[in-house]
Amino acid sequence: MKVHVKNWHAIAQWRWDTGAADADDDGEGDVCGICRVPYEGCCPSCKMPGDDCPLIWGECSHVFHMHCLLQWIGTSSSKQQCPMDRRPWVTAERKVDRTNNAR
C-alpha cells in the first residue's frame, strides 16, 4: 500500500526563536520582563503581535519586547542598564546565526 498526500491543510503556531523556547510546550511561554506579556503577545503600546512588535536580545541573554526596552532605555533612571541584571545594555546580534548553525 502506498499513501499519496495530495493536499494538506495544517495549523501551526509561530514562536519567537529565543533559543530556550523548546522547553515549554504548552505553558504560557516566557514573558517579557518589563510588561509581563508573553513574547508572542505584544507590548502594551502595540496591537499586532509578531513582526510589528519584535523582540530585542541583549548581550546579557535577556530578551524583551523591543518597544518595552526602548521605552525603558529612554527613561533617565534606567542608566542604560538591563532592567533584569543592571548590567549595561548591549543589544546582541540576532540569534539568527546561532540557530542557523545549530540546524
Added chain:
Amino acid sequence: MATEALQRQIQGKWQNSFARLNRDQQGITGLLGFSESWTLATDFLHPRDLNDPKANREWDMTQVRNAVETLSRSKMLPLLLENFLEEMRKQQYLITNDVNELMRQYENTEDIHHIARLIYRLLEWYRAWVPISELGHTILSAYTLTFQTHIYSTLPPSFSRGFKQLINATFDLAGTRTAPPWIPPTPAPLQSSLPIPRPDLPLWSSFEQLGMLDRYESLISSVCYEHIEAHILETCTRKWGERMLQPLREWMTNKIVPWMVMPYARGARTAEEARSMLQGVGSRFDFHVCKTLSDLRTREIFDIIIDFPDSQPALEDLKECLQRVDQRSQLVQTLRKANRKRLLHPGADTKDIIAQYVSIIRCLRLVDPPGVLLFKVADPIRRYLRERPDTIRCIVASLVGDGESGDSLVDENEPIQPLQQMQVEDYTDPSWEPEPIDAGPDFRTNKPSDVISTLVSIYDSKDLFVRELQVLLAQRLLAITDGNFDRERRNIEILKIRFGEAALQVCEVMLRDMTDSKRIDQHVQSQKNMILRPTIISRHFWPPLQAGKFTMPGQFKQIQDDYASEFHLFKPDKMLRWLPLLGTIHLEIELEDRTVPADVPPLEAAFIELFSQRDTWTVDELVASVGSVDRPAAIKALTTWVDLGVLKDEGGNRYRLLEVAEDGFSSSSGAPRPARIVEEVPAVLTVEQQQADQMKVYWKACFIEGMLTNLGMLPLDRIQTMLKFAPGYDRTVEQLGAFMEAARREGLVTASNGLWKLSKR
C-alpha cells in the same frame, strides 16, 4: 245612632254628588243623562273579544264623544278609568290564550313566522282596546302600562329567543325590497311621511307601539353585536395579509347602519337628524367592531408573529384597535401565555426561540412604538434565554450570518449601529415625554431599540459575546482551506461597528494571521513546491485550541520538517510549532486492487501511514508509535478507515490492512467512494470547556487540593471563600459546585453531608 251633625254632613255630601251628576239641570234629567252616558262610555270602552264578530260593532263617534264630555263634566273620568281597567283585567285571558297558542306553535316549529304573528296579534289587541284620545293622556298611558304589564307577564321565556331570531332575520332584509311572508304586505296605517326604505318598517313600528323597543333594547343591541361578531370571525379569522378594519367599517356603513335606522332612528325625518340620532349608538357599535377585531387578533397573536412580515397589516389593524379599545393588558397576558406554552419549553430550539423573540420585538414595536408591551412580554423570554447554555452561541452565529439558516436575525436593510447602552433620561430635552401610563416600574424609555442591541442586552456584559465570537471566528477561519475569508472579514468589520474596535482587536489579529499565512505560504511555495499549506496563528490571540501531542510518522514528518525549515529561512527569528490534531489532509490510498481517496484529519493520516509499514497493528501499538493520543480518539480514527473499507477490525484491538477489498465493499477501482470525513470535534474549545480548563488550574495549582490536604473536610462555601484569595478567581459557588462534582466523578474527591474531602488513593 247618627248625631245631627253627622246627618247634616251626609246630607251635604249627597247634595253635592247629586248636583255634580245632575249638572244643575232640571229635576233628574241631568242624572238620567249621566247614567246614559256612563252606560254608553263603559260599553264603548269594554275590552271586546276580537274573535267574537258580534262584539265588533259600529259606534256613533259623536254620541260617544258627547257621553265622554258629560262624564268629564261630572268628574267621573277616574271612575270610568278604574272601571275600564277592571274590565280589561277580566278580559285579559283572551290575550293570554292567543299568546299561549302562538308561542306553542313557535316552540313546536321554531319558526319566527309565529313570533311575527304574535307581535301583530298583540298589536291588534292593543289597538282594539285602546281608549279614544278624547279621554285624555292619563287614561291612555294608564291603559298602555296595564296592557304592557300584562303581556310581559304572559310572554314565556322562550319569547326572548324567538324575538332575537326575528331581529336577526331583519338583517337579511337590508337589501331586499320584497317583504318576507312574516311581514304583512300592507303597511300599517299610521306611518311617517318618510318613503318606506325597508320592508321591515311595520314590524319595527309594531315593536315600538308595544313598547318592545325599550324593554328589549339590550336584546336588540346584543343581536347586533352577535351579528357583528359573526361577521368579523367569518371574514377576518387568519386573514392577516390585508387591513381588515377599513373594510369592516365600510361593511358597517353599508349593512349595519341602514338596519340601525330601524330601531334607533325611525322617527328621523332627514338624513341629518338620523345621523345625530345614530351617533351615540353608532360609536358603541364601532367600539364593538374594534373590540371584536382586537380580541380576535389577540387570540391569534402568536401565529401572527410567526408569520410576521406577511402579517404586518393585521398588526396595523391591531394597533388601531388598541387605540380605541383598552385591551393592552389582555394582549400582554395572551402573548405571555402563548409564549410560555409554545415557546419557552425544552422542546424548542434556542435558535427558534431567538427568531421568535426577534419577531416579537419587531411586531410589538409596530403595535406599540414606546415599547411598553414589548417590555412586558419580553421579560420572561429574556429570563428564559439567559438560562439556556447555547443562547450566546446562537445569537453570535446569527450575528455573523450563519451559512445554513438562510434567514439571519439581522435585517439586511437595518443600518448597522453601535450597540446602544442604556441612557439616563434627559429631562432638559424639550421633547421629553413621560413614560406611558401602563409602564411598569422597571420600564425604561431609552431602551436600546435595534434588535441586536436588544439581544445583546439579555446579558449584563457584552464580553461573553465577544468571547463566543472569537471561538466562532476561530472555528471558521481554521476550517477555511481555500484561503478565502472575505466573508469573515466583512463580518468582523460589521461587528466592529457594533461592539467597538477595542473588543474585537483579538479578532483583528486572527484575520491578520490568515493574511500573513497566505503571504508566507506564497513565499515558501515560490521557493519550494510543497503540498503542505499551513495556517500559522499567533497564540494568545486565538481561543484555546484542541491541544494534543503526537508526531506524524513517515512522510508526514518529512513534509512538516521541510516546511518548517523553509519557514525558518524566510523568518529567521521565528519557528513553527505544529498543532498535530488540527487540519485536514487529502489522501489517496493506493491499494493492490483499488485507490481510495479521502479527506481525513491528521490522526487518521498518521495511522494509515503506519499501516504502510506493516499490515497488522493493535491499537496500543499504534498509539505508542505516534505518541500520546486518547484511546477513544485512536479508535475513532481507525473506525474511519474501517468504514472506508481500508482496514478491518479483527477483534482484540487488532486491525488489518485490506490490500484486496473484501465482500460488501465495491472492490472495483472504477467507483471509489469519495469520502469526506467531517471533523466532528470542533478545533476550538468552547467557552465552557475553557472554563473547565481554567478550573483545573485552580485544582492543579494546589489550591483546592492543598486546602483539602491540610484541612481535611471542607464545605463548599469554605472552599469558595478561600479560593477568592486566589488571583483572578471569579467563579460562582454554583460553578465551583459543578467542578467539584466533576472531580468526584473522576474519583479525586468524595462528598458526604456536604463536606468534601480527598479520596484516598
